[in-house]
Amino acid sequence: xSRLLFALMxxxxxxxxxxxxxxxxxxxxxxxxxxxxxAASAGDTLRLSAGEHFDCAAIRHANITIEGSGKPEETVLxxxxxxxxxxxxxxxxxxxxxxxxxxxxxxxxxxxAGIRAEGANLLVDHVRFVNNQDGILSNDNPTSTIxxxxxxxxxxxxxxxxxxxxxxxxxxxxxxxxxxxFFETKQAHHVKxxxxxxxxxxxxxxxxxxxxxxxxxxxxxxxxxxVRGCTIQKGPLSENHTGAIVIGAxxxxxxxxxxxxxxNIFHRDGDYPTAFVVNLTATEAELVGNKVAPGIxxxxxxxxxx
Numbered sequence: 343x344s345r346l347l348f349a350l351m352x353x354x355x356x357x358x359x360x361x362x363x364x365x366x367x368x369x370x371x372x373x374x375x376x377x378x379x380x381a382a383s384a385g386d387t388l389r390l391s392a393g394e395h396f397d398c399a400a401i402r403h404a405n406i407t408i409e410g411s412g413k414p415e416e417t418v419l420x421x422x423x424x425x426x427x428x429x430x431x432x433x434x435x436x437x438x439x440x441x442x443x444x445x446x447x448x449x450x451x452x453x454x455a456g457i458r459a460e461g462a463n464l465l466v467d468h469v470r471f472v473n474n475q476d477g478i479l480s481n482d483n484p485t486s487t488i489x490x491x492x493x494x495x496x497x498x499x500x501x502x503x504x505x506x507x508x509x510x511x512x513x514x515x516x517x518x519x520x521x522x523x524f525f526e527t528k529q530a531h532h533v534k535x536x537x538x539x540x541x542x543x544x545x546x547x548x549x550x551x552x553x554x555x556x557x558x559x560x561x562x563x564x565x566x567x568x569v570r571g572c573t574i575q576k577g578p579l580s581e582n583h584t585g586a587i588v589i590g591a592x593x594x595x596x597x598x599x600x601x602x603x604x605x606n607i608f609h610r611d612g613d614y615p616t617a618f619v620v621n622l623t624a625t626e627a628e629l630v631g632n633k634v635a636p637g638i639x640x641x642x643x644x645x646x647x648x
Contacts, residue, residue, distance in 0.1 A: 348436040360385065367391030373409070375399045375419065378434075382406060384434070390442070392416040398424035400431040403462070410441035414494075418443040428455035428479070432464055439472045440467040447572040452502050455479040462486040470494045477504040482513040484538070491520040499555065500526035513563075519545055526553035529581055531560040538596060539566040549577025550591035551611070563593035564623050567601045578612035585642065590622030601627040601645070607625035617642045 362376040364386055367370050372378035378388045387398075387407040397419065406432065410417025419429050419442060428447045430439060439635040444456030456471040457464070459480035470493065471477035477498040480488055488511055495508040507530040512515040517537040524547040532547045534538075534554055540561050547558040547605035559572045561567055567589060574586050578628040586608055589601060601621060602618065607620045617639040626643030634640050640647045 344495040346466065348429045360530060361387070363387045363389055364392070365389055366403075367393065367395070373621055376424075380591040390417050390419070392419060394606045395419045395528055396421055398422040398429045399425050400429075401437055402433050404434040405436045406434055407438040407440070408442070409439070410443075412441065414441050414443055417441065418445060420445045421447075422567055423447055423449045425451065426456040427453075428474075428476070429472060430456065431458045431460060433460045435462045435608050437463070438465045438467065439469055440465075441469070443470040443472060443621075444477075445472040445474065447476070449475070452500055452504050453479055453506050455506075456498075459486070459488060464488045466490040466493055468492050470496065471498055471508070472496045473499045476510055478505070478508065479506070479507045480512045481515075482536075484513060484515055486514040487516040487518070488514060488519045488537075489520070490522055494524045495522070495524045495532070496525070497526045497528065499530040501529040505530040508532045509534065511537045511540070513537070515539070517541065519546060524548070525556075528548050529554050529556065533554060533555045533558070534560040534562065535565070536563050537565055538563075539568075540544065541568040542567070542570075542572060543598075544571040546573045548573065549580055549611075550575075551577060552579065553577050554579045554581050556580070557584070557588045558586045559588070560591065561589045562588050564594035564596050564598035564625070566599045567603075569601070570604045571604060572606045574608045575618060576607060576610045576612065579591070580612065583584050583612075583614045583616045585617040585620035588620045589627070591620075594623050598623045598625040601625055602630070603627060604630045605632065607633045608638065611639055619643075619645070
């Protein structure tokens with residue numbers, strides 16, 4: 343065995359041995375998530391017991407996993423915001439959050455988040471965001487990718503004084519939303535993204551009868567866009583009738599290589615004019631195989647509809 347291979351194997355074994363699972367909850371090694379985080383090292387898993395946890399934490403180290411012990415609805419982190427930002431603040435790189443419910447994040451500036459994403463790269467897997475101001479809010483970080491999969495965003499959003507959204511991604515490299523549900527967002531958008539590339543795939547974005555959201559997907563500064571296999575509904579109480587997917591509404595400030603909207607279903611419950619896609623960029627939007635309800639304009643702006 344070469345010395346290099348032996349050294350690499352030793353490094354892998356040492357890392358695996360040093361990573362720990364820190365159990366959190368009543369009667370566990372750590373009573374609170376914040377106490378576990380203070381004791382954690384890079385690569386550790388912080389595992390919350392089932393039940394309600396009145397706490398918050400800023401996750402400083404890289405490669406940390408924060409997870410619930412069972413189904414997402416069984417482990418709830420609620421009410422307490424750290425640093426005036428949110429329930430979880432992910433400051434380290436390559437953080438994973440899974441199998442949790444994050445609910446009722448409130449802060450005075452109106453941007454209280456279930457997750458405030460500050461470090462590079464975040465994976466959100468099977469997480470429920472319920473009645474927060476922002477579900478997820480990210481800082482600008484041009485090297486970061488945020489991936490959200492198999493998650494729910496229920497009754498998030500606010501515009502008091504500034505607007506908070508189901509997901510609000512700043513200027514990051516990429517936002518990917520997979521197989522996730524957004525329902526009854528309040529006032530703001532289900533998804534707002536300033537990412538260089540925004541992808542929303544196989545997801546469900548609906549106001550229902552009571553949601554008051556503005557757009558389903560807002561990409562205000564341009565960037566690549568892929569929306570595929572989604573069901574989108576604007577409800578009777580929607581506060582902005584302009585469109586469901588709106589691109590470039592705040593001025594195009596970054597390259598927009600392609601806009602592809604494919605295989606989606608869009609309908610409107612309400613007696614008002616609206617469009618499925620509003621494209622305010624100079625990049626032609628390509629709409630392929632979408633099902634748009636009668637009376638709705640498929641596309642406003644440059645592009646083609648097939």
